[in-house]
Amino acid sequence: MSTKVxxxxxSSALSLGADEVAMAILVEASKRGxxxxxxxxGSRGLFWLEPLVEVxxxxxxxxxxxxxxxxxxGLFDQNFLTxxxxxLRLGLMEEIAYLKNQERLTFARVxxxxxxxxxDYLAHDGYRGLRRALQMSGxxxxxxxxxxxxxxxxxxxxxxxxxxxxxxNTAADQKYIVCNADEGDSGxxxxxxxxxxxxxxxxxxxxxxxxxxxxxxxxxxxxxxxPHALQVLNEAIAVALTKGYLxxxxxxxxxxxxxxxxxGAGAYVCGEETSLLESLEGKRGxxxxxxxxxxxxxxxxxPTIINNVISLxxxxxxxxxxxxxxxxxxxxxxxxxxxxxxxxxxxxxxLVEKAFGVTLRELLYDYGGGSASGRPIRAVQVGGxxxxxxxxxxxxxxxxxxxxxxxxxxxxxxGIVAFDDTVDMAHMARYAxxxxxxxxxxxxxxxxxxxxxxxxxxxxxxxxxxxxxNVQLLRDLSDTMLNGSLxxxxxxxxxxxxxxxxxxxxxxxxxxNQQAA
Amino acid sequence: xxxxxLNRQAVQDAISxxxxxxxxxxxxLHGIQDSIGHIPEDAVPVxxxxxxxxxxxxxxxxxxxxxxxxxxxxxxTVQICQAESCQAMGSEKxxxxxxxxxxxxxxxxxxxxxxxxxxxFCLGNCACSPAVMIDDNxxxxxxxxxxxxxxNNARKxxx
Ligand SMILES: Cc1cc2nc3c(=O)[nH]c(=O)nc-3n(C[C@H](O)[C@H](O)[C@H](O)COP(=O)(O)O)c2cc1C
Ligand code: SF4
Ligand code: FES
Numbered sequence: 001m002s003t004k005v006x007x008x009x010x011s012s013a014l015s016l017g018a019d020e021v022a023m024a025i026l027v028e029a030s031k032r033g034x035x036x037x038x039x040x041x042g043s044r045g046l047f048w049l050e051p052l053v054e055v056x057x058x059x060x061x062x063x064x065x066x067x068x069x070x071x072x073x074g075l076f077d078q079n080f081l082t083x084x085x086x087x088l089r090l091g092l093m094e095e096i097a098y099l100k101n102q103e104r105l106t107f108a109r110v111x112x113x114x115x116x117x118x119x120d121y122l123a124h125d126g127y128r129g130l131r132r133a134l135q136m137s138g139x140x141x142x143x144x145x146x147x148x149x150x151x152x153x154x155x156x157x158x159x160x161x162x163x164x165x166x167x168x169n170t171a172a173d174q175k176y177i178v179c180n181a182d183e184g185d186s187g188x189x190x191x192x193x194x195x196x197x198x199x200x201x202x203x204x205x206x207x208x209x210x211x212x213x214x215x216x217x218x219x220x221x222x223x224x225x226x227p228h229a230l231q232v233l234n235e236a237i238a239v240a241l242t243k244g245y246l247x248x249x250x251x252x253x254x255x256x257x258x259x260x261x262x263x264g265a266g267a268y269v270c271g272e273e274t275s276l277l278e279s280l281e282g283k284r285g286x287x288x289x290x291x292x293x294x295x296x297x298x299x300x301x302x303p304t305i306i307n308n309v310i311s312l313x314x315x316x317x318x319x320x321x322x323x324x325x326x327x328x329x330x331x332x333x334x335x336x337x338x339x340x341x342x343x344x345x346x347x348x349x350x351l352v353e354k355a356f357g358v359t360l361r362e363l364l365y366d367y368g369g370g371s372a373s374g375r376p377i378r379a380v381q382v383g384g385x386x387x388x389x390x391x392x393x394x395x396x397x398x399x400x401x402x403x404x405x406x407x408x409x410x411x412x413x414x415g416i417v418a419f420d421d422t423v424d425m426a427h428m429a430r431y432a433x434x435x436x437x438x439x440x441x442x443x444x445x446x447x448x449x450x451x452x453x454x455x456x457x458x459x460x461x462x463x464x465x466x467x468x469x470n471v472q473l474l475r476d477l478s479d480t481m482l483n484g485s486l487x488x489x490x491x492x493x494x495x496x497x498x499x500x501x502x503x504x505x506x507x508x509x510x511x512x513n514q515q516a517a
Numbered sequence: 518x519x520x521x522x523l524n525r526q527a528v529q530d531a532i533s534x535x536x537x538x539x540x541x542x543x544x545x546l547h548g549i550q551d552s553i554g555h556i557p558e559d560a561v562p563v564x565x566x567x568x569x570x571x572x573x574x575x576x577x578x579x580x581x582x583x584x585x586x587x588x589x590x591x592x593x594t595v596q597i598c599q600a601e602s603c604q605a606m607g608s609e610k611x612x613x614x615x616x617x618x619x620x621x622x623x624x625x626x627x628x629x630x631x632x633x634x635x636x637x638f639c640l641g642n643c644a645c646s647p648a649v650m651i652d653d654n655x656x657x658x659x660x661x662x663x664x665x666x667x668x669n670n671a672r673k674x675x676x
Contacts, residue, residue, distance in 0.1 A: 011640075011641065011642060011655050012641075012642050012644055012645050012655075012657060014654075014655060015642050015645055015648065015654075015655040015656050015657035016645060016657050016658065045644075047644035047645055050645075183639075183641060184638070184639065185639070186600030186601045186602055186603075186638060186639040186643065187600070187601060187602045187639070187643050188639075188641070188643070189641040189642065189643055189644065191641075192641040224547075224584045225637065225639070225640050225641065225650070226641060227653045228655075262540075262543065262544065263543070263544075263547050264543075264582075264584075265543060265546070265547070265582035265583070265584035265585055266582055266583035266584030266637075267581065267582050267583060267584075268638060279543065280540050280543075281539075281540045282540040282541055282542030282543055282568075282578070283542070283574075283578060284577055284578050284581035284582075285581060285582075300539060300540075341643065341644070342644065343602040343605075343643035343644055343646065344601065344602040344605035344606065344643070344646065345605040345606060349643070349644035349645070349646075350644055351644075372606070381601055385600065385601065385638075415602075415643070417601045417602045417605060417643070418605065419605045420605075423605065428601070428604075431601070431604070435600075435638065438638075439638075
């Protein structure tokens with residue numbers, strides 16, 4: 001019997017040479033007349049160890065990493081196929097503290113299974129949620145999701161069950177399920193990891209949504225920057241279709257659900273739900289006025305559930321184990337787990353799925369291992385390009401939607417980007433304005449014009465021109481954007497800008513603790 | 518057949534494959550750009566005709582999206598991430614280096630038609646910043662030296 005060797009096909013692993021490592025293992029094995037069975041799994045999300053190779057042994061899966069092609073002959077010499085000692089040996093994968101201390105619900109299978117193997121998915125509790133949902137009424141399925149306390153993971157944290165209920169109760173000849181896979185927030189990659197590492201869980205979640213509310217067509221709107229995710233999703237959809245998990249008469253239930261992936265085209269604003277719907281309809285991604293809510297008049301004017309990848313991928317386990325099981329994790333009104341993405345200047349960047357309540361400090365130091373540069377961490381941006389910057393004095397904040405809101409900050413999609421003390425926060429504020437100017441859909445003046453003005457004003461502050469007046473102008477401009485923008489692109493760009501100004505005034509030529517002119 | 522004939526055929530082909538889908542415009546534009554690398558100006562009236570849209574509408578969509586381009590790219594498209602996580606890990610220096618090394622700015626193509634250089638805002642590779650994408654391949658923890666090496670490999674691959 002040939003030994004199973006796992007080498008991830010996740011984009012980040014590929015970006016560090018996973019394909020070359022897989023090839024080197026194949027070549028070396030055939031040179032030595034050994035037969036190996038290479039499985040291209042998703043990533044476990046411990047990216048400083050990628051390319052991470054796992055070998056299946058009688059004791060369990062033994063990990064080696066980070067492996068480079070030139071390490072491969074040595075690994076064979078030292079019998080890594082039976083878990084042999086080697087400088088890169090990390091021991092039993094499941095025992096690595098970073099992984100062991102997590103609460104992986106949504107990511108339960110990622111890195112473990114072959115992403116496009118339906119058998120593997122089924123062998124690891126896959127499609128149990130759908131099977132249970134098929135025994136229930138639509139209203140019962142929606143109630144289970146409501147009971148779980150799940151709130152949208154795309155950023156706005158709106159209760160998923162309430163959204164589903166609106167679509168359920170809106171009569172129409174056609175309804176849609178749309179998955180928001182635009183993942184435009186910098187510092188985030190959990191959607192990508194799910195789509196590349198366990199696409200069936202997303203497909204199952206969307207199918208459950210469709211069956212619950214009576215929608216027969218689903219679309220995954222995938223950003224164009226994710227070619228690998230596109231390939232994996234399409235492979236998995238084709239398998240699900242052939243095996244009766246998609247299409248007509250799903251598992252003999254008489255229910256229908258079709259699913260298709262559509263590619264975005266590099267517009268950040270198309271992650272905003274109504275802009276995304278416009279884009280799916282083949283138009284420019286201009287944000288719509290609300291109401292009507294997409295749940296009532298969404299895609300092609302029909303009732304539409306639009307949810308983030310992680311929201312939808314959390315549904316199968318909720319249906320399998322029940323809403324109460326999921327709700328038991330978390331704190332306050334933030335129920336369940338959040339797949340947190342550690343990024344930027346950290347030693348141990350990676351995916352950490354934890355129940356809400358873990359603190360920033362634990363994430364940055366216990367998981368992240370402190371800065372990669374070895375210098376002090378000075379600021380972290382949480383929640384993507386529209387998220388606030390937090391200084392060290394706020395690192396003890398627990399990850400909880402309300403705790404962050406109290407600090408005038410957001411959790412967003414759960415991305416955490418760390419900066420060391422070489423960061424220039426005035427420069428970061430300028431970047432936030434510039435990003436808004438580049439990505440604005442142009443519908444409202446405060447966003448379109450305000451952001452361009454914002455860049456100029458920050459430039460003047462940096463140059464020291466009319467300093468006090470320009471600091472005041474930046475505040476006024478931010479106020480106008482906050483209050484006068486139709487969507488959060490214009491409406492939240494002031495978060496990174498003002499948090500930088502308020503917490504790091506010294507970078508704007510102000511005295512420390514002197515908050516404003 | 519001339520290049521223009523080939524392009525025309527690719528446009529026709531994308532249109533006939535996808536025009537009956539709901540919301541067909543983006544899939545058609547993707548189809549065209551996948552096969553010829555950009556959306557040629559003379560494709561606009563053909564698409565408009567097939568989808569019953571005005572030329573202005575089609576043009577408006579093409580220009581709205583950063584991904585669609587109206588001029589042919591170089592043989593390789595190099596995208597360097599400009600977003601926060603990559604900034605925290607030195608993407609600005611890397612970008613400067615790339616511009617110097619290639620002798621072009623963003624949105625430009627080298628004289629030998631080898632490389633087009635584009636900014637990108639997050640490749641989802643933030644755990645391995647700074648990130649770069651060359652054609653459909655993503656690279657992580659890219660140093661200036663590694664970038665040069667990758668560009669050289671790409672150059673070799675197109676010979
Ligand atoms: C400018 C902007 C960009 C957004 N980008 C995304 C995105 O990339 N992915 C996402 O899921 N939600 C994004 N959102 C949030 C969506 O508008 C919407 O709240 C979400 O898709 C709803 O799904 P959820 O309830 O499951 O989170 C964005 C919002 C704004 C204003
Ligand atoms: S805030 Fe900006 S992106 Fe949002 S609708 Fe207005 S102009 Fe468009
Ligand atoms: S911020 Fe550069 S890859 Fe995400």
